[in-house]
Amino acid sequence: xxxADEYIKIVILPFMGHGHLIPFLALAKEIHHQTGFNxxxxxxxxxxxxxxxxxxxxPNPGIRLFELRFTSSDHGLPPNTExxxxxxxxxxxxxxxxxxxxxxxxxxxxxxxxxxxxxxxxCVISDxxxxxxxxxxxxxxxxxxxFSTGGGYGTMAYVSLWLNLPHRKTDSDEFNVPGFPxxxxxxxxxxxxxxxxxxxxxxxxxxxxxxxxGSLRSFGWLCNTVEEIEPFGLDLLRKYIKSPVWPIxxxxxxxxxxxxxxxxxxxxxxxxxxxxxxxxxxxxxxxLDMHGxxxxxxxxxxxxxxxxxxxIMELAIGLExxxxxFIWVIRPPLGFDLKAEFRSEWLPxxxxxxxxxxxxxxxxxxxASQLEILSHKSTGAFLSHCGWNSTLESLSQGVKIIGWLxxxxxxxxxxxxxxxxxxxxxxxxxxxxxxSSEHVKKVTEMVMDKEGKGGDMKKKAEEIAxxxxxxxxxxxxxxxxxxxxxxDFVSSIKTRKQDLYVVSARNEL
Numbered sequence: 307x308x309x310a311d312e313y314i315k316i317v318i319l320p321f322m323g324h325g326h327l328i329p330f331l332a333l334a335k336e337i338h339h340q341t342g343f344n345x346x347x348x349x350x351x352x353x354x355x356x357x358x359x360x361x362x363x364x365p366n367p368g369i370r371l372f373e374l375r376f377t378s379s380d381h382g383l384p385p386n387t388e389x390x391x392x393x394x395x396x397x398x399x400x401x402x403x404x405x406x407x408x409x410x411x412x413x414x415x416x417x418x419x420x421x422x423x424x425x426x427x428x429c430v431i432s433d434x435x436x437x438x439x440x441x442x443x444x445x446x447x448x449x450x451x452x453f454s455t456g457g458g459y460g461t462m463a464y465v466s467l468w469l470n471l472p473h474r475k476t477d478s479d480e481f482n483v484p485g486f487p488x489x490x491x492x493x494x495x496x497x498x499x500x501x502x503x504x505x506x507x508x509x510x511x512x513x514x515x516x517x518x519x520g521s522l523r524s525f526g527w528l529c530n531t532v533e534e535i536e537p538f539g540l541d542l543l544r545k546y547i548k549s550p551v552w553p554i555x556x557x558x559x560x561x562x563x564x565x566x567x568x569x570x571x572x573x574x575x576x577x578x579x580x581x582x583x584x585x586x587x588x589x590x591x592x593x594l595d596m597h598g599x600x601x602x603x604x605x606x607x608x609x610x611x612x613x614x615x616x617x618i619m620e621l622a623i624g625l626e627x628x629x630x631x632f633i634w635v636i637r638p639p640l641g642f643d644l645k646a647e648f649r650s651e652w653l654p655x656x657x658x659x660x661x662x663x664x665x666x667x668x669x670x671x672x673x674a675s676q677l678e679i680l681s682h683k684s685t686g687a688f689l690s691h692c693g694w695n696s697t698l699e700s701l702s703q704g705v706k707i708i709g710w711l712x713x714x715x716x717x718x719x720x721x722x723x724x725x726x727x728x729x730x731x732x733x734x735x736x737x738x739x740x741x742s743s744e745h746v747k748k749v750t751e752m753v754m755d756k757e758g759k760g761g762d763m764k765k766k767a768e769e770i771a772x773x774x775x776x777x778x779x780x781x782x783x784x785x786x787x788x789x790x791x792x793x794d795f796v797s798s799i800k801t802r803k804q805d806l807y808v809v810s811a812r813n814e815l
Contacts, residue, residue, distance in 0.1 A: 437520020459539025463718035496717035600686035624746025704771035
């Protein structure tokens, strides 16, 4: 039997992708910090190895790691494939499908925890893509909580679209989505092709629908967002799933949110991302120091995305013609190995030399330390894929957004940023879209303008940053909404656990 200080109170189960592992790890740290609870993270061996290497630089005795047996080659995946990182879309679909086979090893891990400590954990927190975890948690006498790494609006849209496939019930390109007001129309171009082609019997539907439906049976949901910045989306989500929703975000390193930066923090964030930048953060900051306040456009469309050769060419020409300084995280285009060296032929002739000599552009190959760039006073806007982690990073720094939407719930995030928050405009959608250098120039100039619409977007982004900062305030007599939400979550699961004990005791009589 384990001692009281070794008792694992919460077990968490993230999906196998850095966009999920990072916020789940941040959640584990936040729970331990706020409650003192020991938290166990369960995942496949290579993902646990990645988490272990991260925790080696930031040891936390309150976080334990459990490996779940998984052999990728058993599921039509290349050997040692346990993460979405650098996978093609076809392989990503296989990884999703194979994730249901984690059910048995996860169940066994929970049984082992119960055996060692004589009682189950207080709750299991699982990814929205692991709907089967609800039944596994129930089977060992504990409670399941679903954690959405997205925001309230994006999560609501994603859930309802996959469960209802409303675009299949109309011939119009515009359609209503169950759970949203009738006035709130969605467009077929906002759907990734997997969802656009889904009919309920396809591979993605057969995965998504039972997993999301299973997660709807959770006791409640945690959401990586802030109540004050998403009241509309959170209200819709609560009404739709008919369960408590606790917004406990943003799950970013606290010093970044409060702007009290430290050398330990920027080093930690690079370790969380699992990558080292091609150009040192110091060089990026030195380059930014040479430019005026809010004058630089930062460009990155996510660690797993790239665009076509023609897109790269048009984007480069448009940026140069705009005359606005920029930092561009650039990767080989579609059809080429993302890990290969970037070729100058993919850019206009002499482009990089001209940018270097004029100090108008800094090209960073593969990856950059994003939060350091976004937090710099010279960064005025972010051309982003609108993934939720990147969106929170941008909003926490008061940086307005230009959207180039790719996959998942990114188009729904963008819809909210444009229509509800007024902090973004869309450049284009998807990898198949056409884009011209003239359009790039026009949008860049409009957003970077400190007057007009660009100025309005900046004011609204700064207001949201203040809401985010206030939400994570953690003082004895003055707690922010996200800290209070976490407190309420912990109180609710403790009460729920006590109710389960009472029911169990009655059944034994």
